[in-house]
Amino acid sequence: MGEPIYRRVVIKLSGEYFAGDQSFGIDQPTIDRIAGDLIAAQKLGVEIAVVVGGGNIFRGVEVSSRGVSRPTGDTMGMLATVMNCLALEAAIERRAVAARTLSAFVMPQVCELFTRGAAHRYLAEGKIVLLAGGTGNPFFTTDTTAVLRAGEIGAQAVLKATNVDGVYSADPKKDPSAQRFERLSHSQALEGGYKVMDATAFALARETSLPIIVFSIAEAGSIGAILSGTGRGTVVAG
Numbered sequence: 597m598g599e600p601i602y603r604r605v606v607i608k609l610s611g612e613y614f615a616g617d618q619s620f621g622i623d624q625p626t627i628d629r630i631a632g633d634l635i636a637a638q639k640l641g642v643e644i645a646v647v648v649g650g651g652n653i654f655r656g657v658e659v660s661s662r663g664v665s666r667p668t669g670d671t672m673g674m675l676a677t678v679m680n681c682l683a684l685e686a687a688i689e690r691r692a693v694a695a696r697t698l699s700a701f702v703m704p705q706v707c708e709l710f711t712r713g714a715a716h717r718y719l720a721e722g723k724i725v726l727l728a729g730g731t732g733n734p735f736f737t738t739d740t741t742a743v744l745r746a747g748e749i750g751a752q753a754v755l756k757a758t759n760v761d762g763v764y765s766a767d768p769k770k771d772p773s774a775q776r777f778e779r780l781s782h783s784q785a786l787e788g789g790y791k792v793m794d795a796t797a798f799a800l801a802r803e804t805s806l807p808i809i810v811f812s813i814a815e816a817g818s819i820g821a822i823l824s825g826t827g828r829g830t831v832v833a834g
């Protein structure tokens with residue numbers, strides 16, 4: 597693989613993907629494989645921060661449909677992302693690579709609080725930094741968290757690693773005639789209302805001129821391929 601196209605990135609990992617073939621929970625072989633992919637990507641010479649979703653455990657909207665208030669459901673979702681980060685941190689460290697989880701919530705017995713200073717320091721030390729707890733606020737998503745944290749830590753792009761290989765004209769899982777885009781501007785992504793990411797995330801990325809690459813994590817090595825400029829994904833930029 598050649599020179600990486602970015603030197604510091606935030607990788608948004610689908611929480612749903614962490615469940616593997618199950619509909620709920622954490623599938624250890626899947627996490628071990630993702631840990632290997634992250635380490636291989638870091639070896640290209642890229643500083644890596646990771647935001648993990650929580651869809652494999654709790655989504656606030658679903659929890660609140662069962663009678664819990666939305667802010668409480670969202671808090672449960674954000675705590676789910678902490679569990680995912682701890683599982684990923686352990687999988688990375690089992691491979692003798694240093695990783696640190698930084699949380700949006702104060703939880704000193706569990707992990708350190710996210711500050712820009714701590715993130716910069718750990719990235720400069722060569723650690724993989726896992727950003728847990730979303731933004732710390734209800735009514736947001738981890739896609740928005742990824743864009744927000746990328747702006748805060750000076751990352752050059754957000755790589756959204758998910759279960760589809762790009763942005764389509766409609767949800768490809770529901771509409772087999774959906775067309776895949778190779779490239780879109782932030783404004784086109786917003787105007788199209790493409791549900792692969794929420795509008796807040798696209799709007800903040802437009803505001804901060806941050807490129808987003810949407811790609812599938814199903815293939816081992818896909819993160820490294822995207823960073824080398826050879827992977828398949830939709831670039832949302834400009």
Ligand SMILES: Nc1ncnc2c1ncn2[C@@H]1O[C@H](COP(=O)(O)OP(=O)(O)OP(=O)(O)O)[C@@H](O)[C@H]1O
Pocket residue numbers: 609610611612613648649650651652738739757758759760762763764765766767768769790791792793
């Ligand atoms: N226009 C579209 N183009 C591509 N995917 C789309 C589109 N509209 C909806 N989707 C769906 O968006 C999903 C990916 O976004 P989603 O936010 O659900 O996943 P994630 O971020 O990977 O999950 P999690 O919330 O668990 O972290 C895909 O499963 C796909 O079916």
Ligand SMILES: O=c1ccn([C@@H]2O[C@H](COP(=O)(O)O)[C@@H](O)[C@H]2O)c(=O)[nH]1
Pocket residue numbers: 611648649650651654655656657669670671672673674677729730731732733734735736737738739741
């Ligand atoms: O800033 C945030 C981030 C997330 N949440 C809640 O967590 C779940 C899981 O995140 P996903 O992005 O859906 O994977 C989300 O559904 C929200 O309920 C939040 O409130 N604030």
